Amino acid sequence: MITNQKVIALKKLGEFLARYDKSVVNQPVFPGQWAPFFEALDVLIERLQEKNPWFTPDNVRFSLQAWAKALQPDKIDEWVKKYDLSKDISPKRVGLIMAGNIPLVGFHDWLVTWFAGHRPVVKMSSSDNRLLPLLVKFIEFVEPAFKGLTEFRDGLMRDIDAVIATGSDNSARYFEYYFSRIPHIIRKNRNGVAVLTGDETADELKALASDMLLYFGLGCRNVTKIFIPEDFDLNRIFEATLDFAHYFGYVKYRNNYLYYRAIYSMSTNPVERESLLENGLIILKHDTAYVSPVSVVFYEKYKDLKDVIRILKHDRKKIQVVVSKAEIPGAVSPGKTQLPDLWDYADGVDTMEFLLDL
Numbered sequence: 001m002i003t004n005q006k007v008i009a010l011k012k013l014g015e016f017l018a019r020y021d022k023s024v025v026n027q028p029v030f031p032g033q034w035a036p037f038f039e040a041l042d043v044l045i046e047r048l049q050e051k052n053p054w055f056t057p058d059n060v061r062f063s064l065q066a067w068a069k070a071l072q073p074d075k076i077d078e079w080v081k082k083y084d085l086s087k088d089i090s091p092k093r094v095g096l097i098m099a100g101n102i103p104l105v106g107f108h109d110w111l112v113t114w115f116a117g118h119r120p121v122v123k124m125s126s127s128d129n130r131l132l133p134l135l136v137k138f139i140e141f142v143e144p145a146f147k148g149l150t151e152f153r154d155g156l157m158r159d160i161d162a163v164i165a166t167g168s169d170n171s172a173r174y175f176e177y178y179f180s181r182i183p184h185i186i187r188k189n190r191n192g193v194a195v196l197t198g199d200e201t202a203d204e205l206k207a208l209a210s211d212m213l214l215y216f217g218l219g220c221r222n223v224t225k226i227f228i229p230e231d232f233d234l235n236r237i238f239e240a241t242l243d244f245a246h247y248f249g250y251v252k253y254r255n256n257y258l259y260y261r262a263i264y265s266m267s268t269n270p271v272e273r274e275s276l277l278e279n280g281l282i283i284l285k286h287d288t289a290y291v292s293p294v295s296v297v298f299y300e301k302y303k304d305l306k307d308v309i310r311i312l313k314h315d316r317k318k319i320q321v322v323v324s325k326a327e328i329p330g331a332v333s334p335g336k337t338q339l340p341d342l343w344d345y346a347d348g349v350d351t352m353e354f355l356l357d358l
Contacts (some may be wrong), residue, residue, distance in 0.1 A: 014071025100125025
């Protein structure tokens with residue numbers, strides 16, 4: 001019965017997010033009892049950028065609409081069917097230490113923890129600490145039986161039974177030590193990778209540009225590295241990014257671009273300087289690394305696709321998602337990296353199974 005109530009609540013949340021837009025509260029088609037949430041979200045979106053310059057209204061709305069697509073009724077039903085939810089769960093206090101790189105980046109961890117029957121104890125990033133509480137309040141409003149199950153805190157996580165922590169490679173070492181005695185999922189740096197065949201259409205490359213530049217490229221699912229055939233014309237990438245030309249109007253993005261262009265241009269390595277390309281919006285740099293700075297995308301050339309597949313397999317722990325038209329296991333189509341489904345778990349670790357086994 002509780003599972004059914006949670007499914008209903010999630011479907012209502014999906015409907016709420018799907019119906020949201022800037023003028024939504026003035027449209028009579030929306031349920032009157034939800035009006036305060038529409039109003040609150042409208043105000044919140046306009047104010048988030050004051051605290052976090054990366055959280056532009058466009059990027060926040062994209063995140064909300066991505067969740068609206070993930071929470072469609074048929075997708076919720078498909079996700080729920082994957083698990084045996086009939087067994088009794090002894091509710092545990094599950095600590096959730098969230099990142100703040102993109103809007104609602106920790107929402108999936110909260111959703112799965114709550115749905116599995118546990119009590120989320122949430123430590124949000126100061127960069128993203130206002131959207132999640134609003135969505136939790138909406139869930140509690142539409143299904144009052146779930147009131148009080150979520151605890152938000154700023155202090156240390158000392159009285160929890162398990163933890164899911166997301167951070168950098170450096171913070172992961174601390175998390176692994178601090179939480180070594182309780183069940184845990186610890187996430188490190190990962191990024192998106194694209195493998196181009198050379199046969200991509202202009203529209204597919206525009207979709208890839210979204211994979212690279214949505215959220216200013218700050219998400220772990222953003223593409224920060226591309227593998228290209230030796231004869232690929234990188235000007236096609238530059239042309240595809242033009243829809244994001246307005247990014248140069250954002251001071252923090254522009255400062256990153258100008259800084260890294262200057263740094264790379266002063267390299268004493270002539271080969272590195274010659275491989276550096278830029279178009280006034282992004283910098284393409286030949287590099288074997290995966291984690292590139294904001295405004296920079298690394299690239300490598302290849303002769304044989306089989307070599308790239310071997311590299312991806314070897315470096316799988318550094319990669320969150322692969323974008324490609326080629327026959328690469330688990331690869332997604334261009335434009336899909338920031339539209340994950342409920343069953344697309346971070347790092348490929350099934351969070352629901354982890355929580356059901358506690």
